Structures are given as structure tokens and as C-alpha cells.
Amino acid sequence: MREEIKRLIKEELSQIETWLQRLCISQHPFINQVSEYILFSGGKRIRPLLCVLSAKALGEDSKDQLYQTSLLFEYLHVATLLHDDVVDSAEFRRGRKAARNLWGNQATILVGDYLYAKALKIASSLKNPNIMEAITETTFLMSEGEILQLLHLDDTYLSEASYNEIIYRKTAALISCSCKVGAILSGGSSSQVDSLGNYGLNLGMAFQIIDDLLDYLGSETGKDRGKDFREGKITLPVILALDSASETDRERLITLLKKRDSSQEDFQIAFSIIEKNGGFQRSLQKAKDFTMQAKEFLKEIPDSLYKDSLFFIADFILERKK
Amino acid sequence: MREEIKRLIKEELSQIETWLQRLCISQHPFINQVSEYILFSGGKRIRPLLCVLSAKALGEDSKDQLYQTSLLFEYLHVATLLHDDVVDSAEFRRGRKAARNLWGNQATILVGDYLYAKALKIASSLKNPNIMEAITETTFLMSEGEILQLLHLDDTYLSEASYNEIIYRKTAALISCSCKVGAILSGGSSSQVDSLGNYGLNLGMAFQIIDDLLDYLGSETGKDRGKDFREGKITLPVILALDSASETDRERLITLLKKRDSSQEDFQIAFSIIEKNGGFQRSLQKAKDFTMQAKEFLKEIPDSLYKDSLFFIADFILERKK
Numbered sequence: 223m224r225e226e227i228k229r230l231i232k233e234e235l236s237q238i239e240t241w242l243q244r245l246c247i248s249q250h251p252f253i254n255q256v257s258e259y260i261l262f263s264g265g266k267r268i269r270p271l272l273c274v275l276s277a278k279a280l281g282e283d284s285k286d287q288l289y290q291t292s293l294l295f296e297y298l299h300v301a302t303l304l305h306d307d308v309v310d311s312a313e314f315r316r317g318r319k320a321a322r323n324l325w326g327n328q329a330t331i332l333v334g335d336y337l338y339a340k341a342l343k344i345a346s347s348l349k350n351p352n353i354m355e356a357i358t359e360t361t362f363l364m365s366e367g368e369i370l371q372l373l374h375l376d377d378t379y380l381s382e383a384s385y386n387e388i389i390y391r392k393t394a395a396l397i398s399c400s401c402k403v404g405a406i407l408s409g410g411s412s413s414q415v416d417s418l419g420n421y422g423l424n425l426g427m428a429f430q431i432i433d434d435l436l437d438y439l440g441s442e443t444g445k446d447r448g449k450d451f452r453e454g455k456i457t458l459p460v461i462l463a464l465d466s467a468s469e470t471d472r473e474r475l476i477t478l479l480k481k482r483d484s485s486q487e488d489f490q491i492a493f494s495i496i497e498k499n500g501g502f503q504r505s506l507q508k509a510k511d512f513t514m515q516a517k518e519f520l521k522e523i524p525d526s527l528y529k530d531s532l533f534f535i536a537d538f539i540l541e542r543k544k
Numbered sequence: 545m546r547e548e549i550k551r552l553i554k555e556e557l558s559q560i561e562t563w564l565q566r567l568c569i570s571q572h573p574f575i576n577q578v579s580e581y582i583l584f585s586g587g588k589r590i591r592p593l594l595c596v597l598s599a600k601a602l603g604e605d606s607k608d609q610l611y612q613t614s615l616l617f618e619y620l621h622v623a624t625l626l627h628d629d630v631v632d633s634a635e636f637r638r639g640r641k642a643a644r645n646l647w648g649n650q651a652t653i654l655v656g657d658y659l660y661a662k663a664l665k666i667a668s669s670l671k672n673p674n675i676m677e678a679i680t681e682t683t684f685l686m687s688e689g690e691i692l693q694l695l696h697l698d699d700t701y702l703s704e705a706s707y708n709e710i711i712y713r714k715t716a717a718l719i720s721c722s723c724k725v726g727a728i729l730s731g732g733s734s735s736q737v738d739s740l741g742n743y744g745l746n747l748g749m750a751f752q753i754i755d756d757l758l759d760y761l762g763s764e765t766g767k768d769r770g771k772d773f774r775e776g777k778i779t780l781p782v783i784l785a786l787d788s789a790s791e792t793d794r795e796r797l798i799t800l801l802k803k804r805d806s807s808q809e810d811f812q813i814a815f816s817i818i819e820k821n822g823g824f825q826r827s828l829q830k831a832k833d834f835t836m837q838a839k840e841f842l843k844e845i846p847d848s849l850y851k852d853s854l855f856f857i858a859d860f861i862l863e864r865k866k
Binding site: 250305342343349 | 631651653658661677679680688695
């Protein structure tokens with residue numbers, strides 16, 4: 223069964239990849255070059271995949287349009303990555319030079335805008351007001367999330383509730399929208415659309431928490447470990463550690479986070495403080511809780527190998543190493 | 545009659561201004577602060593105005609929704625200004641410090657994204673696929689235009705046709721869309737929608753040509769005269785001058801445009817070369833031709849004071865000094 227699910231997911235991912243390569247991004251070679259650089263840089267295609275699986279779980283089989291539509295979520299995602307890189311003055315992205323490092327901030331901002339516009343153009347070609355509303359509401363939340371994140375970047379008083387608000391907007395909303403649009407595309411009932419939307423929302427929360435955990439615990443590629451720490455970014459492991467730390471630990475951790483040009487040793491000390499105060503272990507538990515919630519929302523969805531795949535992805539999220 | 549038109553336009557502009565001030569941009573004080581800074585920095589509100597007048601010329605009178613919808617074009621416009629300022633590393637905008645100079649590039653990019661998302665959210669709330677398609681096609685063209693402009697920034701071989709392609713995407717498409725959406729909102733026939741769209745398109749072309757002319761000839765505020773020249777930006781007056789200049793003039797003008805940190809004297813010499821070769825006078829003629837075309841497209845629209853106002857604006861564009 224597990225093998226069957228893995229095979230199905232692999233097959234869907236390969237379809238998505240084929241469509242990504244087949245569809246022309248632009249008539250302009252330069253736009254293509256920058257877009258393809260970010261689009262084919264090892265993305266996991268989780269958003270298109272969830273869109274396709276959600277649609278198929280509700281019986282959709284009009285393949286071409288489904289795959290083409292699912293790509294808009296990848297375009298939206300990489301558009302935010304391009305703007306993020308400029309905002310963060312990033313040097314690297316997924317172990318390669320960041321686009322801004324090759325083509326400059328100007329082109330990176332504008333190609334981000336282009337991919338965003340392209341995604342919305344694909345969405346509007348469906349002529350479905352419900353889909354359009356879901357997507358524009360999502361991009362609205364996403365842009366709010368990016369701004370909130372910027373404002374709270376080094377806010378050591380950031381509460382878990384505010385952190386959740388930010389990652390909901392920044393990450394979970396788009397993952398939720400991918401599932402929701404898949405459900406709408408296959409003509410699901412409004413309660414099925416909501417269920418899959420809520421599945422995606424909780425999955426997205428877990429996804430981001432794991433992402434923030436991997437920044438400390440290390441990913442398989444290992445390239446960017448400690449990036450959030452060096453930027454002084456306050457993420458869930460830090461919030462939960464600060465929450466129960468002694469005054470001394472609290473002050474030390476905050477000092478380390480606020481330090482500019484922090485060393486590998488600083489990172490190790492911070493790591494120990496967070497670990498000692500249960501920051502990692504409790505973050506993982508929160509992520510688990512979200513995936514449990516996500517799976518709960520699949521109850522209403524009819525049984526199928528597609529639904530099993532959505533279950534599988536919820537578990538996989540917790541185990542992912544990159 | 546002329547006074548009546550002026551009064552009508554003034555009244556509509558004041559309604560638009562009231563709605564702009566009344567509608568809350570965001571729940572977040574910071575987003576409001578940056579948004580309001582750019583929104584209330586002396587914009588001419590030409591896009592909302594054209595949307596309202598186009599709708600009313602076809603009989604629309606459901607006032608509140610019309611004004612609220614018209615604002616989305618101002619939001620889209622200022623969103624591009626914010627990104628432009630980052631792309632151009634602008635110090636000033638409309639005689640005030642550029643937003644990026646007060647809040648940094650990061651917030652400026654993200655609030656630009658926010659206003660863009662806000663505009664599309666307003667659009668999708670209308671639940672009208674035709675409006676949505678017009679707007680997403682426009683934002684797509686606009687982002688293409690911005691990239692083309694960046695790529696051709698100092699391309700002294702830029703043809704008039706390529707220049708037209710760029711300003712069509714960068715400026716005329718949105719002005720056209722404002723008119724078109726006004727027409728759709730009031731239930732105009734598809735030929736009326738096209739007519740008003742084409743009116744806006746030609747008007748937008750003239751608008752941008754005049755903008756590029758004012759960069760040389762000076763605006764009332766006079767603040768930014770010569771900005772395009774100093775950036776080495778190739779605009780219509782330059783293209784037309786290069787087109788008919790002697791080899792010597794051509795080389796001198798190109799050298800001056802390519803020079804970094806050019807002086808006021810350089811500007812004066814460039815100015816003389818362009819003037820001598822008819823660059824300004826022929827650009828003005830091109831703008832006039834576009835406004836003639838624009839007015840031509842109003843033929844099909846029933847007579848009214850609103851239609852007269854659209855005529856008036858076409859003439860006014862040519863005379864504007866800022």
C-alpha cells in the first residue's frame with residue numbers, strides 16, 4: 223500500500239514536472255531565463271501536487287487543465303521566493319546563488335511581479351469567481367504575512383499566537399488554497415472544499431514549523447543551517463524556549479539572537495539553550511498536532527488512493543529532512 | 545460648457561478622494577502608514593477618474609460600488625510606483641522623499657505587493673470574470689513592460705515601435721483597463737467596452753509620451769527635470785532626434801546619455817541636440833495623434849456631459865504641465 227502511494231505521488235510529480243517544462247513562461251528569453259532559474263532549482267512542487275491530489279480525491283480527471291492550473295501555485299510560490307531574496311538580501315537559495323546575485327535586485331523584483339501576474343492570469347482564465355476569490359484572498363494574506371514577518375523579525379516578545387498568524391499567512395494560506403482550488407476544480411461540495419482547505423491549512427502550518435525546525439536541526443543539504451538564527455529571526459523553537467527558560471537562559475539566548483555576525487559557537491550555545499528548554503521537542507509536537515488536525519479534516523473525503531496520498535503527505539511532512 | 549465639464553470633473557475627483565480617504569487600506573498601522581504616504585502624495589487620480597467617467601458615460605449610477613472599484617486602479621498604479629522606486633533606487637518621488645528612503649527597500653517592495661494584492665481582491669469581489677480577465681491581463685502586460693523597460697534602459701538602438709510596445713504595457717494598458725472596467729461595470733455592449741478600452745489605450749500612450757516630454761521640457765513642479773536623461777533612459781524625444789540627427793549629433797547625444805554623473809551643462813547640450821532635430825516637436829505631434837485616435841473611439845458613445853469630459857481629458861493631457 224505504502225509503495226503504491228509512493229508510486230502514485232512519484233507519477234503525479236513527474237506529470238507536474240513535465241507540464242512545468244512544457245509550458246512557456248514568456249516570449250521573452252530574459253524573463254524565461256530568470257524564471258526557469260528559480261523554477262528549476264529543486265522545488266518540491268508540494269503546492270501543485272496537493273492541488274492535483276485534492277482534485278483527484280474528489281473525482282476530477284480532466285487532466286491537462288488540472289495540471290496547468292496546479293502550476294499557478296508554484297508560480298505564486300517562487301514569486302514570493304524572489305521577493306524574499308531581495309528583502310532578505312539573500313546570497314544563496316537552495317544551495318545555489320540567489321537570483322538577485324546573478325541578475326540584480328531590479329530584475330529579481332520585476333520577474334517576481336511577472337510570475338505573480340502570470341499566476342493570476344492563469345487563474346482568471348478559468349472564469350470561476352470562487353477560484354478567483356480564493357486565490358486573491360490568499361495572495362492578500364501572503365503579502366500581509368510577509369510584512370508582519372518583516373516587522374516582527376527580531377521581536378523577542380513575539381508570542382506563539384503571533385507566530386502562528388504569520389506562518390498562516392506566509393505559508394499555510396497558499397498550501398490551503400492549492401487544496402481548495404483542486405477541490406473546486408473537481409466540483410466538490412462546499413463542505414468538501416472547506417475540508418480540503420482546512421487539511422491544507424493545518425498541513426501548511428506543520429510544514430512551516432518543520433521548516434523552521436530544520437533551520438536549527440539541519441537539513442539533508444545542510445547548506446543554510448542557522449540562517450534564521452544569524453538573522454535574529456524569531457521562530458517557534460525560540461519562542462517556546464524563551465517561554466520556559468530561566469531569566470539567565472532567556473537573556474543569553476536573546477543576546478545571541480541580537481548579535482550581528484554571530485559565530486558557529488554562538489549558534490551552538492543558542493542551540494543548547496533551545497534544546498535544554500524543550501524548544502525543538504515542543505515545536506515538533508506542535509507540528510504533529512497540526513498534521514493530526516489536517517488528517518482529521520480528510521474524514522469527509524471518500525476513500526481512494528488519492529486520499530491515502532494526502533494522509534501520507536501529512537506524515538511525510540514530519541519526517542522530511544529538506 | 546467648458547466650465548460645466550471642469551466642475552463635473554472636479555466633483556468626481558473630490559468623490560474619489562473622499563473614498564480613498566474613507567476606505568481603510570489595512571488593519572495594520574504600518575501598512576497604512578506606507579500606503580497612505582504613497583497614495584496621498586499628489587497623484588492625479590486619472591485612472592479612477594477615467595473608470596468613473598467611462599461607467600457614467602454608459603449610464604452607470606450605482607455610486608458607491610463604482611467609486612470603490614475605481615480605486616483599485618489607483619492602488620495598482622501606486623504599487624508599481626513603489627516597485628519602480630526600488631528598481632530605480634529613486635531618492636525622490638513627486639518632490640518628496642521616496643518611500644524607500646523612509647522605510648527601506650524591504651518594506652517598500654512588500655507594501656507594493658500588498659497594494660497589488662488588495663487591488664486584485666477588490667476586483668475579484670465583483671465576481672465578474674470579464675473584469676477579472678481584463679485586470680489580470682493588464683497586470684501581466686504591466687509586469688512585462690517593466691522588465692522590457694529595464695532591459696532597454698540604455699538601448700540607444702531602441703526603435704519607436706519598441707518604445708511604443710513598452711509604454712503600451714507600462715502605462716497605456718492600465719489606463720485602458722480603467723476605462724474598460726468602467727464600461728463593463730455599467731453593462732456596456734462589447735463594442736462599447738472595446739471603444740472605451742481603445743479610447744483609454746490611445747489616451748494612455750499620449751499620457752506617457754507627454755510624461756517623457758515633460759522630463760525634458762520641465763513640469764510645473766520642476767523637481768525632476770532631466771531625470772530620464774541622467775539615467776540614460778531612452779524615450780521618444782531621444783529616439784526621434786537620433787532618427788534624423790547627423791552622425792556627429794547622434795554620437796554626441798549618445799555619449800551624453802551614456803555618461804554617468806552628467807552635469808546641468810550636459811543636459812543643456814543634449815536638450816539642444818534633441819530640439820534641433822525635432823525630437824520634442826515630433827514627440828508632441830505623436831502624442832497629439834494618439835489623442836486624436838482616442839477621441840475617434842468616443843464616436844460610438846452616446847452624447848452626455850460625461851462623454852464631453854472624456855473628450856476634455858484627451859485635450860487636457862496635451863496641455864498638462866505636471
